[in-house]
Amino acid sequence: AEREAMIRELERSNQELGQFAHVASHDLKSPLRDIAHLAEWIDEDLEDAPESVRDDLRTLRQRTQRMDRLLTDLLAYARAGRRPGRxxxxxxxxxxxxxxxxxxxxxxxxxxxxxxxxxxxxxxxxxxxxxxxxxxxxxxxxxxxxxxxxxxxxxxxxxxxxxxxxxxxxxxxxxxxxxxxxxxxxxxxxxxxxxxxxxxxxxxxxxxxxxxxxxxxxxxxxxxxxxxxxxxxxxxxxxxx
CATH class of the missing domain: 3.30.565.10 (Histidine kinase-like ATPase, C-terminal domain)
Known part of the structure; x- marks a missing residue:
């Protein structure tokens, strides 16, 4: 009975990981891409902006790229080990x-x-x-x-x-x-x-x-x-x- 309970708990954890992977790949990455595009458009529209403003925009893009990498890595981590692959x-x-x-x-x-x-x-x-x-x-x-x-x-x-x-x-x-x-x-x-x-x-x-x-x-x-x-x-x- 204890072994069966552990198996059920493991299956539940795997389901939660799958749900997280779905959220990370869709619900979080989509608005992040929108932010990255907005930063690019603002940078193009503000060609004559002070250098400090352009530095802030570069920082924003870098942070967005970092968050995208983090989500990608978290998604890979959530999927890793569930099924090793073919x-x-x-x-x-x-x-x-x-x-x-x-x-x-x-x-x-x-x-x-x-x-x-x-x-x-x-x-x-x-x-x-x-x-x-x-x-x-x-x-x-x-x-x-x-x-x-x-x-x-x-x-x-x-x-x-x-x-x-x-x-x-x-x-x-x-x-x-x-x-x-x-x-x-x-x-x-x-x-x-x-x-x-x-x-x-x-x-x-x-x-x-x-x-x-x-x-x-x-x-x-x-x-x-x-x-x-x-x-x-x-x-x-x-x-x-």
Whole structure:
């Protein structure tokens, strides 16, 4: 009876997440787009406005874009883990390349890949690409120099899993922040200093754990951080109800 009650509670929570996703994608995003368009029109109509006014309009557009990203990330978080997605067969390097292509790398930044790149997986592919994309984007976003290198490595983790590591040569992350990194809305720097919703790493954890894996970070007080997570070689949903 207790197990059935827990299952019913889980189903109710999933329904609420679905309702939230619908509200976030429609009822909230629509007026936000209207605000963004209004800001653009006002900016066009006030060509001779003082620079302070134009600065305020730029700030308004930036805040609107940030809110749009937040809603998009919250929507992805709400959907993540409910159903991992369609199982497909693919080579690891294909997912890595697809993820990197979606990250705008500034001049001076590069991504290197090494390890078991030719490993074949039979799992949902989109969640893996999402995790990799978020980790690479996070490394770029929080870097403190004009140039940097990000290294993605793939290694065996037992017979049925792979271990992915994403290493950067950025400023590093103090030990006291490691536990908070994967919580919702946690950022190491003020949002006015770096664009981000604070959802990306929480989304990564949710996606990885939905596939039965683990994720963590290794970083000392010196430069550089390493994010590592495990991923199954083959996904059988029946084994993970």
């Amino acid at each position: 199982v497909v067969e693919f080579v690891v390097c294909e997912a890595i390349e697809a993820a990197i292509e979606l990250v705008p790398l500034p001049p001076g930044f590069s991504v290197e890949t090494e390890g078991e790149l030719d490993a074949r997986l039979r799992t949902p592919r989109t969640p893996l690409e999402t995790v990799l994309r978020n980790l690479v984007a996070n490394a770029v976003k929080h870097h403190d120099r004009d140039a940097g290198t990000i290294a993605i490595r793939v290694d065996p983790a037992g017979a049925d899993r792979l271990r992915f590591t994403v290493c950067d040569d950025g400023p590093g992350i103090p030990q006291q922040y490691h536990d908070k990194l994967f919580e919702m809305f946690e950022t190491l720097r003020p949002r006015d200093e770096v664009e981000g919703s604070g959802v990306g790493l929480a989304l990564c954890r949710r996606l990885v754990e939905a596939m039965g894996g683990t994720i963590g970070v290794e970083s000392g007080d010196s430069r550089g951080s390493t994010f590592a997570f495990t991923w199954p070689r083959t996904w059988r949903e029946s084994e993970h109800p």
